[in-house]
Amino acid sequence: DFAATGNANGRVSAPYTIYKGKALLSISPVLPTFVKMDSDIGGLKVNRRGSMMLTFCPAIGERKYDWEQRQKFALSPTEVGSLISMGAHDASEFFHDPSMKSSNAGQLSKKLCIKALDGGNGYMISLTVTNNILKSNERFNIPVTTAEFAVLKTACSFALPHIMGWDRLTNQSPKGIKGSPSKVNPKQHFDLEWDR
Amino acid sequence: DFAATGNANGRVSAPYTIYKGKALLSISPVLPTFVKMDSDIGGLKVNRRGSMMLTFCPAIGERKYDWEQRQKFALSPTEVGSLISMGAHDASEFFHDPSMKSSNAGQLSKKLCIKALDGGNGYMISLTVTNNILKSNERFNIPVTTAEFAVLKTACSFALPHIMGWDRLTNQSPKGIKGSPSKVNPKQHFDLEWDR
Amino acid sequence: DFAATGNANGRVSAPYTIYKGKALLSISPVLPTFVKMDSDIGGLKVNRRGSMMLTFCPAIGERKYDWEQRQKFALSPTEVGSLISMGAHDASEFFHDPSMKSSNAGQLSKKLCIKALDGGNGYMISLTVTNNILKSNERFNIPVTTAEFAVLKTACSFALPHIMGWDRLTNQSPKGIKGSPSKVNPKQHFDLEWDR
Amino acid sequence: DFAATGNANGRVSAPYTIYKGKALLSISPVLPTFVKMDSDIGGLKVNRRGSMMLTFCPAIGERKYDWEQRQKFALSPTEVGSLISMGAHDASEFFHDPSMKSSNAGQLSKKLCIKALDGGNGYMISLTVTNNILKSNERFNIPVTTAEFAVLKTACSFALPHIMGWDRLTNQSPKGIKGSPSKVNPKQHFDLEWDR
Numbered sequence: 001d002f003a004a005t006g007n008a009n010g011r012v013s014a015p016y017t018i019y020k021g022k023a024l025l026s027i028s029p030v031l032p033t034f035v036k037m038d039s040d041i042g043g044l045k046v047n048r049r050g051s052m053m054l055t056f057c058p059a060i061g062e063r064k065y066d067w068e069q070r071q072k073f074a075l076s077p078t079e080v081g082s083l084i085s086m087g088a089h090d091a092s093e094f095f096h097d098p099s100m101k102s103s104n105a106g107q108l109s110k111k112l113c114i115k116a117l118d119g120g121n122g123y124m125i126s127l128t129v130t131n132n133i134l135k136s137n138e139r140f141n142i143p144v145t146t147a148e149f150a151v152l153k154t155a156c157s158f159a160l161p162h163i164m165g166w167d168r169l170t171n172q173s174p175k176g177i178k179g180s181p182s183k184v185n186p187k188q189h190f191d192l193e194w195d196r
Numbered sequence: 197d198f199a200a201t202g203n204a205n206g207r208v209s210a211p212y213t214i215y216k217g218k219a220l221l222s223i224s225p226v227l228p229t230f231v232k233m234d235s236d237i238g239g240l241k242v243n244r245r246g247s248m249m250l251t252f253c254p255a256i257g258e259r260k261y262d263w264e265q266r267q268k269f270a271l272s273p274t275e276v277g278s279l280i281s282m283g284a285h286d287a288s289e290f291f292h293d294p295s296m297k298s299s300n301a302g303q304l305s306k307k308l309c310i311k312a313l314d315g316g317n318g319y320m321i322s323l324t325v326t327n328n329i330l331k332s333n334e335r336f337n338i339p340v341t342t343a344e345f346a347v348l349k350t351a352c353s354f355a356l357p358h359i360m361g362w363d364r365l366t367n368q369s370p371k372g373i374k375g376s377p378s379k380v381n382p383k384q385h386f387d388l389e390w391d392r
Numbered sequence: 393d394f395a396a397t398g399n400a401n402g403r404v405s406a407p408y409t410i411y412k413g414k415a416l417l418s419i420s421p422v423l424p425t426f427v428k429m430d431s432d433i434g435g436l437k438v439n440r441r442g443s444m445m446l447t448f449c450p451a452i453g454e455r456k457y458d459w460e461q462r463q464k465f466a467l468s469p470t471e472v473g474s475l476i477s478m479g480a481h482d483a484s485e486f487f488h489d490p491s492m493k494s495s496n497a498g499q500l501s502k503k504l505c506i507k508a509l510d511g512g513n514g515y516m517i518s519l520t521v522t523n524n525i526l527k528s529n530e531r532f533n534i535p536v537t538t539a540e541f542a543v544l545k546t547a548c549s550f551a552l553p554h555i556m557g558w559d560r561l562t563n564q565s566p567k568g569i570k571g572s573p574s575k576v577n578p579k580q581h582f583d584l585e586w587d588r
Numbered sequence: 589d590f591a592a593t594g595n596a597n598g599r600v601s602a603p604y605t606i607y608k609g610k611a612l613l614s615i616s617p618v619l620p621t622f623v624k625m626d627s628d629i630g631g632l633k634v635n636r637r638g639s640m641m642l643t644f645c646p647a648i649g650e651r652k653y654d655w656e657q658r659q660k661f662a663l664s665p666t667e668v669g670s671l672i673s674m675g676a677h678d679a680s681e682f683f684h685d686p687s688m689k690s691s692n693a694g695q696l697s698k699k700l701c702i703k704a705l706d707g708g709n710g711y712m713i714s715l716t717v718t719n720n721i722l723k724s725n726e727r728f729n730i731p732v733t734t735a736e737f738a739v740l741k742t743a744c745s746f747a748l749p750h751i752m753g754w755d756r757l758t759n760q761s762p763k764g765i766k767g768s769p770s771k772v773n774p775k776q777h778f779d780l781e782w783d784r
Contacts, residue, residue, distance in 0.1 A: 012230070073389055147281060151360075193660040224561075
C-alpha cells in the first residue's frame, strides 16, 4: 500500500463506459494544460484547451472489445454546450478535419452525430471516420438510453468548467485580504469595468 | 477536541434520511475505490465503482426503526441517471440479482420501484427483497414528497461525478505546466483525437 | 496583511442580501457540525444538521436597516428542496415552532411564505413571527425579482450538498488504494448491498 | 518546469472566448476580495463583491482583434441570475453608470442587451458605451449560438457561488468537532433561528 498523496501522482483513469452489442463508448474529461504568462506579475494561462474525449471500440465477441481499433473524438467546450442543451427530440452533428484550411483538407475527417430516437426514449451516437487516402471508412453506432444520456449530460455539465480551466480560479489562496477593513467604496464594483 | 486533519481520518457519515410511519429511507453516496495501474506511468484506475446506497429500515414504534432488519439497494451511476431524469409523472424500476447469469440465478433478488403519485405531487419508493430459498418476501414502501424528491435529485446530481470518480480528475496537481510558454499550435487540440 | 491559511481561520461571512424599501433579506448557508462516532473505526457523524439561514431586517430610513430588530428563519435541507423545485407559479409555506409537541407549543411561532407574483415575474417572500405571550406579531415582506430568485435557487442548489455534509464525503484522502490491482470480481458492486 | 504549488501562485487566466466576424466576447469570473472582520472572533467578510467580467474587442482583420479598444462590463451576481434564468425567447437589459446618483450622472454609461434571436436558435449580445463628454458612442454586437449560450449558462451557474464567495464557506476546516458525541437535542436546529 502507499499513501495517495505520495507516488500515485495525479493521473486517475475513471471513464464512463457504455457497453453495447457492436461497440462500446467510453467518455472521459481531458483537462487543459497551462503555461506561465509572459507578464511580470506571473500566473498561468491555458496552453492546450481541455475537452471531453469520446472513445469508440468495436466488439469482437460477447463483451469483448478491440482496443487496438479504437477511434477518438474530442468535444470542445462549445460542443459540450451543444450536447448538454439537447432536448428529447434534438440532433447535433460535429465535423473535425485535422488539416482544415490547409492543402491536405478533406483527406481525413471525423463526423459525430447525436440524434434522438423516434419516440424520445434515447439517442443514437454515431462516429464516422473517413480516410480518403486509404479509401477507408469506419462507422460506430451506439444506442444510448435516456438514463445513460442523463449521466452524460450531468457528468459533462460537471466537467465543463473543469475542461475550461475555471476550477483553477477557485482553488487558489485568497487575494486581497488585508489586515483591517479598508473604507468600502460603494461604487468600487464599477472600478474594474471602467478601468482599462 | 481534536484537529480534523488529524485522527478523524476521512470517514464521514452524513446520510439524508426520510422518516415515514412504516419505514425510513436513508441515502448516502459510496465512493469508488482505486488501484494502481499496471502501466509504467503509474496512476490510478477505478477498482470498485461507486454507488448511491439506499437503506430501508422498518418502523417498530413511533419514530423507532429496527436497524437490524435493514435492507440495502445500491444504485449504479446509470441508475442514478434514471432517477435524476425522472419527470413528475414518470416511473423507474431496477432489478438486482447477485447471482445473475450463474446457476443460482433467481434465488435472491431485489426490486426497486420509483413511481410518481397520481396528481404529480410526490413519489412512492418501494423495495421488494425476495429469497426463494427461505420463501421470504420483504417489502418497504416510502412515500416521498416533491420537496424530498428534489433533495434526492439535487444531492444525487451532486454526488454522481463523485461516485464516478470524476472529482479525482480535478483534485490533482497541474500537469503540463512549463517554465515558459511553448509555441501554441492552433491545431493541437486535434492531436489527442488523431493520435492513437 | 496576513496569510489566509494562517489566522483568518475559516469563518467567512458572505451573505447574499436583497435590499428593498421596507426590509432586507440576507441569506447564508450554515454548515453542519460533526462529532466523532462511538464505533471503533472512528470517523465523524453529523451532530447538528446544516441549514440555509434567512435573516430579515426592517428598514429605518433610506437604505438603513435595523440589525437589532432582525428575525431569522432556518430552512432545513428538505425545505431547501421545496424552494429549489418551485415553478414560476408555485407557492410554499413553512411553519416553525420551537416548542412543538411540548406544553409550550403555540406560544412562539414563525411562518415563512414564498409565493409567485401574478404574472409570474417574481415572488413575495414573507415572514411572520408570532409571540402569544407578548401578544406581538411581526411581519416582513420582501418582493423578489425573477433574477434574484434565480440566484437564490442556484446558490441554494450549490449549498444543499454542503449543508447536508456531503461535500465532506469527497474531501477525504483516497480509501482502498492498494499497491497492486486486486483480482476484480465483476459482481463486487453487489457485495455492499447484499452484505448486512 | 516548476511545481504548481510553488511560484505560479494562484493567478490563472482561462477566459471563455467567442470569436465572431466583427468582434470577440471573452468571459471570465472575477472573485470577490475579503477583509478581516472587526469583531473579536475574527474571520473574513467580503470587501469587493465578485462579478462575471465580459470583455468585448473589435475585429481589425481576419481573426485579428484590437485589445486596446476593448470595453468591459461586469455582471453582478443578480445580473448573472438574470442571464442564467433566460429562456429561449427572452431578453435582458442591464444599465451601468459609474456616477449614478452623483452630479456627473449620465456622462458615461454602458448598456448590455441579451436578446433571443427570432426562431429561438441563439442570442444577440450587444454592448453600447456612451460618453456624453466626448460625444462618443461605441457598439459591439456578438451573435451567440445556442451551444455557446449553453456554455455561458453552465459556466455562469458554476461560477455564481464562487463570485458570491460561497465556495469559501466549504473550504474551511471543520467546526464544532468534539472528542465525544454530545447529547443530541432534537430541537437544536431551532436554536440558531430563535437565538438572536
